[in-house]
Amino acid sequence: MLPYLLLAPALFVVGAFFLVPLAFSVIGAFEGPQGPTFVNLANAASLYRMDLVFTLLIVVASTALTGLGAVAIGGYLTLGRSRTALRLLGAMYRWPLFIPFIVAAQAMRGFIGQNGLMNNTLVWIGLMPQEWAQSFLDWRGIVITFVWKQLPFATLLVAGAMAALDRSGIEAAQNLGAGRLRILIGIVLPQVARNIMVALVLSFVTMMSVLSVPMMISGQSPTMLTVAMAWRINSFGDYGTANALGLVSCILTGLVAWIWLRQAAAERAR
């Protein structure tokens, strides 16, 4: 009995300030002025179909790029030979790890704009003419900011798993004359596939619920679902449509998590 008493306050906090409002959100998606209805979902579908596609494209692209980057950096940290390069890379990649999204967005806003520091530097070095300078403050900016912010987290998980691998398999392949890329793809990746999946699923979910980055980087339509939800609330007080959109984004992340759990279970059964 005692252990459950000790757990009760913590369970209350999660229950009252997360589970109950989550339930309200699901119920709210089907709530109309005259009882249960599908009008909210229909509204959400007709008004925000483009935003849904836009959100998915951005988050999928960011997740994929984050995964590629994490594997590349983790792979180099595991198989690289130059001490200096390893030390430099190891010291550099973590910096954005705990930097909040809103700070990342503000930092990027000035960096990737048309006359931002990035274009200015490239023109100044002579890598591109002034006429090529264009603003990245649209969907590309959101992707860049997401990858910048999530890459350290994913890399930390992936590189950690790679470092914990048994080196004998890698050494055996090296003795047989396999190149490093071959070793990375053939030997290292299959053993850390699960860790990569965990990093990517967590990144996917995180990016789905960020409001500040799309709001600050790109104001145009189409925009991400989070901005659409905030807009429905702040401008119209329209909780029905906002909750319907919330339901859609919960189902999306739920699907991703479910696919991952199923795969993990199948692997454990093997």
Add this chain to the structure above:
Amino acid sequence: MWWLPRGLLLGLFAFFVFGPLVNLVLWSVAESWFWPNRLPSQYGFRFWERVFRPEGQAMESLWLSIWIATLTTLLCLAVSVPAAWALAKANLRWRAAILLLFLLPQAFPNLPVYINIARIFFSFNLNGTVIGVVLVHAAHGLVYSIWIATAAFAAVDDDLELAARNIGAGAFTAFRTITLPLAAPGIAASAVFVFLESLDEFTASYFVGAPEVRTLPLLLFSAAAGGNMQVAAITALILLVPSVLFMLIVERFLRAEVLAKVGK
């Protein structure tokens, strides 16, 4: 020339990681920066003075943010230490499910939850109050304090507590003098996680706190929306410093044997 491609790649990566941060620093000391100047044409600390004036809005927001983060951390620790001890030491049937339950706030898109909390809080007069913001931050931060504190308690050897019991210490004395001090570094690390999470939180504060409770991230947002690049950059830098410091020292806080037990 064998090092050239590697050096170029590393340089490019450094540009990608540090470029945005350099941009923030430049904006914070730019008194005027207009196109076509590639760099600010006039540097100075005028905006820093304006932000750090004692009666300025930024100082007010900074103290408010620290106050909210402190309360959130205290609340999380108060409910997590007993819960984590139960999860680590008692033989619970639903242990895995309970651990997963605390992860849920991080595993679902939060925005729909926040808008409904704001609606519920409205009827309890909790909207726009410090307590309201603290409660929402705490529900979100619990996963860190519970998971890390559970791992920290699990890493303490049961025999030590048993030995204390054998020489006559009561259950609570054994916990207070043996288990708790040994788990303290892990618990401290979890407290820093919760503190930072609350300090940096934007979305929940935006729906539950604004406009009455104006935390630092909300101030950053309104400065950025109002086009005041300098004040936005300085606010961003204030939020950036603790995050980067924590990134640099976190490994010293969290020992490997605690890390290995997180989520298990």
